[in-house]
Structure formats: structure tokens, C-alpha cells
Amino acid sequence: MIPKKVMLAGNFGVGKTSLFNQFLHNTFDEAYRTTIGVKVDSKLIETSNGPLKLMLWDIAGEVTQEKVPRTYWLGSKAVVYVFDLTRPVTWSSVEHDLSFIRKVLPEGVIRLVANKTDLVDKARIQEAFGQLAVDTATSAKTGENVPSLFTQLAENIYRL
């Protein structure tokens, strides 16, 4: 089985690695440790078409910054772009970053994820959905919507 490469992107501290760990190992660590470089891991997912292995690349820091080699994006079938519901400053770079990703991966599937639902009220979540084309709101801490995010993504990219 040939795995599909999926990138986890977004500003620093939005919870990319926490989502990564929650999805792969069902774990959550309260301590924040910045990712150095990149972390790569894989997980087998059952889809309606059969099993699919996702190869997740959890990259450090911002999307367009020069520290992330452009070549990291190549060959990706999908991008999970994460922003932080508690920090509206991370909402402001969404459009700019997504535009960069669309240029690098014109055929890639992009999922916009509002993370940290456990730390905000419903009004804040609604505000985010109102301002941005959010696909789903997750909590890496409680695991809310995390499995469904990746399962649906796997269904979408199975044939790609």
C-alpha cells in the first residue's frame, strides 16, 4: 500500500503537534514544546474504499517562512491548516498562508481547522466560522472531531 502524504501547517503554538499526537497516539501533553524542523509519522485508517495509510508531516512554525523548505510540500495530497481559536492573531494569516499553499499544491486538498475548542465559548467558535471558511473545529486536548477530521480527509484523498 502506498501511503498518502498529509502536511500539518499553521502558525506556531496553534496545536499542530498536539493534533498530530492526539490522532496518532490518543495522547495530549499540557506542556508546550516547539517543534524543531519536522516530525513524520504514519497511521493506517479504514475508509469506505479500504485501508489507507496517512503519512503525516508536522512542520515547525509558520507556513511561508523561509525556515520551512519549499520541497517539504512536494508530493502532498492534502494539507491540514490549523489556527488557534484563543488567538485571533493566528486568524489573520490564514488567507495569506492558504494562498501560498494553493500555489505550491494546486491540486492538494486543504482542510481549515479551528483548534482549542475546549478553551473558548460557542460564541468564539461561531465568530471564527463567520469570518473564515472553517471546515471543522477541534480540540487536541479532548480529541473532539480529531478522528473524524482525518477519516474524512482519508476518504477524500483515497483516489488521488
Next chain:
Amino acid sequence: MQQPLDEHQQAINELRAILLREDRQQLDELRHALEDEEFSKRVNALIGSQIDFFKQEFPAEFYTVINQWIDHRIQHSQQEILDVIYPVMGKMIKKYIQHQFELLRESIEEQIQRTQVIIFPWTRKKASEEKANQLLADLNTSQVQEIYVIQKNSGILLGSHSVQETIDADALAGMFTAIKLFVEDAFSQKSQNLEAIRYENYQIFVYNAYSYYIAVALAGSLSSRQTSELEDVLIQINEQLNQQLVRVDDSTNYQVKTILQQHFTPHKTLGK
């Protein structure tokens, strides 16, 4: 306007000559005294004796101060000192190992000569040398532990062959690709490729093809002859992959693994 100025200057010069007459006289006397040969001899002798005294007494007088200064410099420049010493130490260690290998070789030759029972005298030396070389070659071998065929850029594993259970070959291929891309990007060498990663007794040898690369994990070091031998095998694998891999699909893993198994048996040893 020019005339009064010249007169003024002349008056100043005359006044200076009157006032400084005694000083100039003393200066002339002093110059004569300094140029006197006897004076030079006396001064030279004095300076010589002072230098001798300094040479003799220097260690006693300045030993403590200099030691303190050296201690201070060493304490505050440990990194610089290490930077200087490290390459020298490396060379010394390498020389020592080479020397030990030479001793081992001589000892093996002697041992073989002693234990040979019936060999014609004129062939004995040559035969023992050949056997010693063979034994040394046996000591200096590399074993292929794992081999991966990885899609360039995406880091997707197309197939692998391993002599042992690997934790997650897919994740390993992805992580290795990330390192490879990072190194190539960091040095801005888009047209050049990472060819090897070494860690103590292990190394990952990389053969770069057009759309994928082959990473071979080896135990032991590779001599130039072994590297050449490995490259020959990888070129053959590359040719087979190019012929058989028309597209990447679910059968790719199996196809690649089959090709790799044809060339690499478990613990295949290079250089024998």
C-alpha cells in the same frame, strides 16, 4: 603687506637664537656624548648584562604570573583549544588504528607461516600474504541492514527490504527524506544531493535516481572498493526498477521488495 611680515619673522628668529643659545649648546654637547664610541660600549654592556639577568631570573620572577595567565586563558578558551586539538587527536587516533592493523597483519602472517605444513618454499611468502589480506578483508566488512526505495520529495516509501523488524519503515522513509531535503535546502544546493549520513559504526548510503532515491543502511565502514561494489548493485537495481515500475500503485511495494531481495540476502556482506 608682504614686507612687514618678513621683517617680523626675521625679528622672531633673532629673538629665538638669543633665548635658546644655551639650550642649543647643551643639545650639541649631548649629541656628541651619545655618538661617542666609549659611551655606546658602556651602554651596550649594561643592556647585555640586564638581558642575561632577565633570562636567568625570568622563570623565578614570572613563573606564578604566567601560570595564572595560562590557567585563565585555558579556562576561558576551552572551546577554541578543543577546536585546535580535536583534528590533531583524530589524526593520532587514526594513525594508531592503522598501526595496530599493521601489527595485526604481521602477526597473522607470522601465524600462517608457522602453521603451514607443506608448502613449497618459493610460494610460502606469497601465500601467507594473500591469506593475511583475506583475513583483514574479513575484519573490514560492511553488512547491509536495510534498504529503502523512497520517492523523491514526497518521502513516500515505494518498497523496502530489511534483515530485521523495522519500527515503521514508512515513517522512517519520511523522516529521512525530511532530513535530506532540509540539508539540501540549507546549503542551497538544489542540483546536488545528500549522499551519505554516518553515525559511529553505521551509515546510510544514498543512491539518487531521477524520481526516487535508494537508501542503504549499513553496519561497518565502506572502503572505496566496497562503495564501488555497492554502487554497481544499486545501478542494477535502478535499471530493474526503471523497467518494471511503470506507475506507482498498490503493487509497487511488492515489486520493489522482490527486486531488492534478488540483490540483498539477509546480512549481505560487502567487500568479500
